[in-house]
Each structure stands twice: as structure tokens, then as C-alpha cells.
Amino acid sequence: MNMKEPVITIRNINHYYGKGALRKQILFNINLEVYAGEIVIMTGPSGSGKTTLLSLIGGLRSVQEGSLKLLGKELFAASQSKLVQSRRNIGYIFQAHNLLGFLTARQNVQMAVELNQRISQSQAIKKSEAMLGAVGLTERVNYYPDNLSGGQKQRIAIARALVNQPPLVLADEPTAALDKQSGRDVVEIMQRLAKEQGTAILLVTHDNRILDIADRIVEMEDGLLTRDAKNLPANNKVNFPVSDHH
Ligand code: ADP
Numbered sequence: 081m082n083m084k085e086p087v088i089t090i091r092n093i094n095h096y097y098g099k100g101a102l103r104k105q106i107l108f109n110i111n112l113e114v115y116a117g118e119i120v121i122m123t124g125p126s127g128s129g130k131t132t133l134l135s136l137i138g139g140l141r142s143v144q145e146g147s148l149k150l151l152g153k154e155l156f157a158a159s160q161s162k163l164v165q166s167r168r169n170i171g172y173i174f175q176a177h178n179l180l181g182f183l184t185a186r187q188n189v190q191m192a193v194e195l196n197q198r199i200s201q202s203q204a205i206k207k208s209e210a211m212l213g214a215v216g217l218t219e220r221v222n223y224y225p226d227n228l229s230g231g232q233k234q235r236i237a238i239a240r241a242l243v244n245q246p247p248l249v250l251a252d253e254p255t256a257a258l259d260k261q262s263g264r265d266v267v268e269i270m271q272r273l274a275k276e277q278g279t280a281i282l283l284v285t286h287d288n289r290i291l292d293i294a295d296r297i298v299e300m301e302d303g304l305l306t307r308d309a310k311n312l313p314a315n316n317k318v319n320f321p322v323s324d325h326h
């Protein structure tokens with residue numbers, strides 16, 4: 081792959097749900113590029129189409145109109161097996177951590193390694209434990225999700241998403257279920273690991289308190305991308321003051 085080529089290139093994407101008279105357009109002429117190592121935060125009201133766009137980029141839904149390239153490979157009209165291949169380049173983090181409750185922290189991460197790489201079990205274990213160490217869970221590798229806090233579970237989900245060093249991580253409201261400090265910790269860990277690994281991150285959030293970790297902020301409104309701008313720290317302070325509610 082050409083290194084200057086974006087990880088994601090989206091051109092004139094439209095998307096519709098429903099059939100016949102119920103057919104409704106959800107995404108309107110979306111254009112977007114995300115480059116290697118870039119952290120892009122997507123904000124916007126509930127129902128504006130953020131998850132739909134993420135699911136198209138993630139190869140979880142077929143592109144109906146327009147062009148969507150992941151690492152230079154076109155997803156429009158791609159076969160199911162091409163979509164499966166393309167998903168191997170992506171780490172996913174969802175609002176709910178989606179961990180398997182009958183597996184320990186280490187086993188949850190290890191499963192992602194073994195599904196993706198031809199690797200010995202002992203190597204997979206080493207890799208998983210190292211990644212859990214990187215998210216601050218060295219002491220918790222043998223715990224089951226039920227015995228961990230929301231923030232700890234989401235950190236396992238981060239370890240699982242990043243353990244194969246994917247070029248792209250898609251995160252859909254990863255801090256929504258967390259308290260302020262855990263949410264902050266979780267995105268800072270994502271930011272650090274992404275910068276270390278050169279991973280691009282596209283993160284959907286309603287959480288104004290984490291906007292400063294972004295290199296760029298894009299905004300969705302009624303199925304349109306209405307803002308796409310570099311994140312300037314000075315503006316950030318003016319636009320998003322920390323407020324105390326009494
Ligand atoms: P967001 O993530 O910004 O909240 P979504 O992409 O989930 O927005 O939803 C965008 C619009 O599409 C909403 O009006 C939602 O009700 C509708 N929608 C989402 N998923 C489906 C679906 N599977 N079938 C029909 N409509 C859907």
C-alpha cells in the first residue's frame with residue numbers, strides 16, 4: 081500500500097433503510113478521508129447516522145451508493161469474503177464491551193489473536209498478557225469480566241481491538257457507559273497505543289470532555305457531514321469549557 085494513501089477514503093456515499101414506500105435516506109453524499117495514525121472524533125445528535133456510517137466503514141453492512149475504500153480496497157460491490165478480509169484490518173470497540181463472560185480477560189484478548197494470526201498458543205498468551213499490561217490490567221489478566229468494573233472491561237475491549245495492531249480502530253461511543261474519570265482513562269489509553277502503533281482511530285462520541293484527544297473533529301447532522309476540521313487546542317478551550325453542575 082502507498083503510505084500516503086488514506087486508511088479510509090469515502091466518496092459520495094448515500095445510504096437508505098427500508099424498501100418501497102418505507103425507503104428512507106439516512107446518509108447524504110458523505111465524503112471523508114482518514115489517514116494513518118490520525119485520531120478522528122465524530123460527534124452529532126442521536127439518529128444522525130453515525131453508527132450507520134461506522135458499520136459501512138467496518139464492512140458490517142454493504143455499501144449501496146458511492147465509493148468506500150479501506151486501505152485502497154473498494155468495498156462497494158465487494159463480495160462477502162472480501163468484506164471478511166477487510167474486517168481483519170479493523171479493531172472494533174463498542175459502547176457495550178461485548179466481552180465473553182465465560183472467558184477471562186486474557187482469554188478474551190487471546191481469542192482475537194488466535195482468530196487473526198497463525199501463532200503458537202504460548203505466543204498468543206504472551207501477546208495478550210503484554211497488551212493487557214499496556215492497558216494497565218497486569219493484575220487482572222485472570223479475572224472474569226463480571227468481576228471487573230466498567231472501565232476495566234472497556235480496557236480489555238481496547239486490548240482486544242489493538243492486540244493485532246490493526247491499521248484502523250472503529251469505536252462507537254466507547255465511554256458512554258463509563259464515569260468521567262474511567263472514560264477519560266480509556267480514551268487516553270487508546271490515544272497512546274494508537275500513536276505508538278500508527279493506528280488510525282475513528283471514534284464516535286457524545287462526550288465533549290474527550291474531544292481534545294482528537295486530531296480532527298467531524299460532525300454529522302441529519303445524515304450530512306457538516307463539519308470536518310483540524311482540532312485546534314486553543315479553540316477547544318473556548319468551545320468546550322469544563323462546567324460544574326450543581
Ligand atoms: P446514530 O448512530 O447517529 O444515533 P444511526 O446510524 O444509528 O444514528 O441511525 C440513523 C437513522 O437510521 C435513525 O433514524 C435510525 O432510526 C435509523 N436506523 C438505524 N438502523 C436502522 C435499521 N437497521 N433499519 C432501519 N432504520 C435504521
Ligand code: MG
Binds near residue numbers: 130131132
Ligand atoms: Mg449510534
